[in-house]
Amino acid sequence: MDGVHDLGGVEGFGPLRIDADEAPFPHEWEGRVMAMRLLMGFWGAWNTDRGRHSIERLPPVDYLSMTYYEKWLASLVNLSVETGFVTGDEVATGTADPGVDPVEGAPDAAVVRKVFPRGGPSLRAVDDPPRFRVGDAVRTREHMHSGHTRLPGYARGRVGEITSDHGAHVLPDSNAAGEGEQPEHLYTVRFRARELWGDGGGDHAVHLDLWESYLAPAG
Amino acid sequence: MAHEHGHDQPHTLLPSEPALRVRAIESLLVEKGLVDREAIDEIVQLFSDEIGPRNGARVVARAWVDPDYRQRLLADATSAIAELGFSGIQGEHMVAVENADALHHVLVCTLCSCYPWPVLGVPPAWYKSSEYRARVVRDPRGVLGEFGLVLDDDVEIVVWDSTAEIRYLVIPKRPEGTDGMSEDELAALVDRDSMIGTAVVVGPGGA
Numbered sequence: 001m002d003g004v005h006d007l008g009g010v011e012g013f014g015p016l017r018i019d020a021d022e023a024p025f026p027h028e029w030e031g032r033v034m035a036m037r038l039l040m041g042f043w044g045a046w047n048t049d050r051g052r053h054s055i056e057r058l059p060p061v062d063y064l065s066m067t068y069y070e071k072w073l074a075s076l077v078n079l080s081v082e083t084g085f086v087t088g089d090e091v092a093t094g095t096a097d098p099g100v101d102p103v104e105g106a107p108d109a110a111v112v113r114k115v116f117p118r119g120g121p122s123l124r125a126v127d128d129p130p131r132f133r134v135g136d137a138v139r140t141r142e143h144m145h146s147g148h149t150r151l152p153g154y155a156r157g158r159v160g161e162i163t164s165d166h167g168a169h170v171l172p173d174s175n176a177a178g179e180g181e182q183p184e185h186l187y188t189v190r191f192r193a194r195e196l197w198g199d200g201g202g203d204h205a206v207h208l209d210l211w212e213s214y215l216a217p218a219g
Numbered sequence: 220m221a222h223e224h225g226h227d228q229p230h231t232l233l234p235s236e237p238a239l240r241v242r243a244i245e246s247l248l249v250e251k252g253l254v255d256r257e258a259i260d261e262i263v264q265l266f267s268d269e270i271g272p273r274n275g276a277r278v279v280a281r282a283w284v285d286p287d288y289r290q291r292l293l294a295d296a297t298s299a300i301a302e303l304g305f306s307g308i309q310g311e312h313m314v315a316v317e318n319a320d321a322l323h324h325v326l327v328c329t330l331c332s333c334y335p336w337p338v339l340g341v342p343p344a345w346y347k348s349s350e351y352r353a354r355v356v357r358d359p360r361g362v363l364g365e366f367g368l369v370l371d372d373d374v375e376i377v378v379w380d381s382t383a384e385i386r387y388l389v390i391p392k393r394p395e396g397t398d399g400m401s402e403d404e405l406a407a408l409v410d411r412d413s414m415i416g417t418a419v420v421v422g423p424g425g426a
Contacts, residue, residue, distance in 0.1 A: 035258070
């Protein structure tokens with residue numbers, strides 16, 4: 001989707017605000033939001049990609065003006081309502097519907113200790129051989145669809161070179177939409193700054209990890 | 220804390236608005252049995268005390284003193300990092316990228332906030348900011364300059380935009396004047412920003 005979250009290369013932003021002594025969670029509530037959003041994810045009602053999409057779908061003005069963990073809170077509430085864990089009325093009143101019994105089996109601290117070191121790998125075994133090899137020139141697709149995707153706007157329709165093949169990984173585009181994992185080969189693609197930003201683009205390179213369906217042979 | 224703004228207005232005693240909203244949501248989710256309060260405490264504690272850039276610094280220091288470990292790290296970072304006990308969520312597929320005299324790596328996630336949690340913890344606010352995400356892919360030299368890092372013109376900069384589930388760790392250059400230092404002493408020199416690529420590691424003499 002062409003959302004405001006797709007910030008790479010957008011001009012007009014000012015200098016960074018760097019706090020060298022920043023704590024992991026400068027405000028206590030921020031850590032609790034992060035933890036609750038992770039824990040609600042443990043129920044399996046949404047995946048990482050749908051979680052990211054829910055933040056991208058916040059209204060553009062909110063996306064740019066909310067703090068980071070305010071966006072996580074908004075996403076936590078939206079996802080919890082969309083998947084039926086809570087109702088809009090419960091969120092508005094802050095009180096559980098007395099007609100619905102509490103659920104059992106919420107992940108406890110022991111589950112956290114077990115799940116964290118494992119995580120959720122996205123690598124999958126597929127039968128299809130990779131379409132591209134290291135050294136191949138590829139051109140990225142133009143806008144493909146208006147759902148969740150991981151091809152940033154600044155790297156669309158650009159020519160780069162494959163520098164790594166990471167095997168097949170869950171495709172975020174389908175996974176976020178509830179259309180299954182549809183794993184595809186994932187490659188690191190190297191782009192020269194001039195290819196991305198034009199003649200005045202500088203002499204650096206930008207590397208992105210892109211799925212096979214984002215790419216076509218170039219040249 | 221009421222004195223930090225130099226006056227005692229009652230409003231300084233009120234929790235900030237997001238804190239109130241978060242408390243309401245937490246109460247609701249706990250009441251419905253969806254979230255366990257001790258599990259929240261556990262995650263906050265993990266990221267506050269255990270999962271942070273000291274982990275990454277140990278990886279870097281080991282790579283500096285042990286050539287075999289360095290080779291394993293560059294070949295299969297996920298496994299090499301797991302050797303030191305760091306693994307899992309948001310670090311399932313790790314790649315280490317090594318700085319050299321004429322090569323400097325810097326990490327970003329332009330689309331959200333992807334960051335290698337097992338080795339660096341949660342990202343700082345600037346990493347997640349619109350400013351950093353928008354600018355570093357386009358003008359890395361300008362952005363690095365705001366961190367006080369000025370690289371020679373002949374140093375190639377590679378910006379890694381974390382668009383998939385691959386998570387990167389920058390292996391900074393070992394500074395001069397550290398030949399006799401132990402692995403622990405070296406790890407103490409390695410700060411978070413040097414493993415993101417917005418800083419370099421400074422030796423004991425400031426070199």
